[in-house]
Amino acid sequence: MFIVAVFNSSGISASQEDYLLAIRRLTESDRVARSKDIADALGVTASSVTSAIQQLHASGHVHYDRYSYITLTDQGERVASQLLRRHRLIQDFLTEVLGMPRYDAHANACRIEHALGPEVCGRLEELMQFLEDDQTLLNEWKRKRKK
Numbered sequence: 001m002f003i004v005a006v007f008n009s010s011g012i013s014a015s016q017e018d019y020l021l022a023i024r025r026l027t028e029s030d031r032v033a034r035s036k037d038i039a040d041a042l043g044v045t046a047s048s049v050t051s052a053i054q055q056l057h058a059s060g061h062v063h064y065d066r067y068s069y070i071t072l073t074d075q076g077e078r079v080a081s082q083l084l085r086r087h088r089l090i091q092d093f094l095t096e097v098l099g100m101p102r103y104d105a106h107a108n109a110c111r112i113e114h115a116l117g118p119e120v121c122g123r124l125e126e127l128m129q130f131l132e133d134d135q136t137l138l139n140e141w142k143r144k145r146k147k
Contacts, residue, residue, distance in 0.1 A: 011059075012056070012059065012061070012079070014114035015052065016052060016055065016056055016061075017079075017083050017113075017114065018042060019038065019042070019049075019052045019053070019056060020056065020061060020062075020072065020076055020079055020080040020083060021080055021083055021084065021087070022038050022041040022042050023038060023062065023070055023071070023072055023076070023080070024072060024077070024080040024081075024084065025041070026038065026041065027071060027072065032069040032070075032071070033069060033070045033071065034069060034070070035049045035050060035053065035070065038053075038070065053070055056076065060073055060075050060076075061073055061075055061076035061079060062076050083113070086113050086116070086121055087109050087110070087113050088109075089121065089124060089125055089128065090108075090109040090112050090113055090116070090121075090124070091105045091106055091109040092128065093124060093127075093128060094108055094109060096128075096131075096138070097128075097131065097138070097141065098145075099142065099145060099146075
């Protein structure tokens, strides 16, 4: 199943996007995000988390009080939702069209998602929708790719 997505420029760095996604994922599973959990999820130091969270707080993307939980603001939630949809679109393209294993597709999507602009993502979405609407083309592509 392909994901329909909307793409806008978030105005934050790729690193900050990773923090928003980590917070989103943590709050989905645990309901709260702590600095230590974010550091563990991203493989960074606690001081890196503090610095990034302070920047995201200043830009209005997260709620943050020292020694407290970190949550997304409405703006942060909107950006994180966009990022997650973009990631899923790329991951679906890599698995469904290029036939990559899900784990490899995920790892590559994590790298690619920061490099693609809204126009490229929009066109990729159109291609995915086109292939979903006409499964015969996608199936023909898959047959030819396996040869």
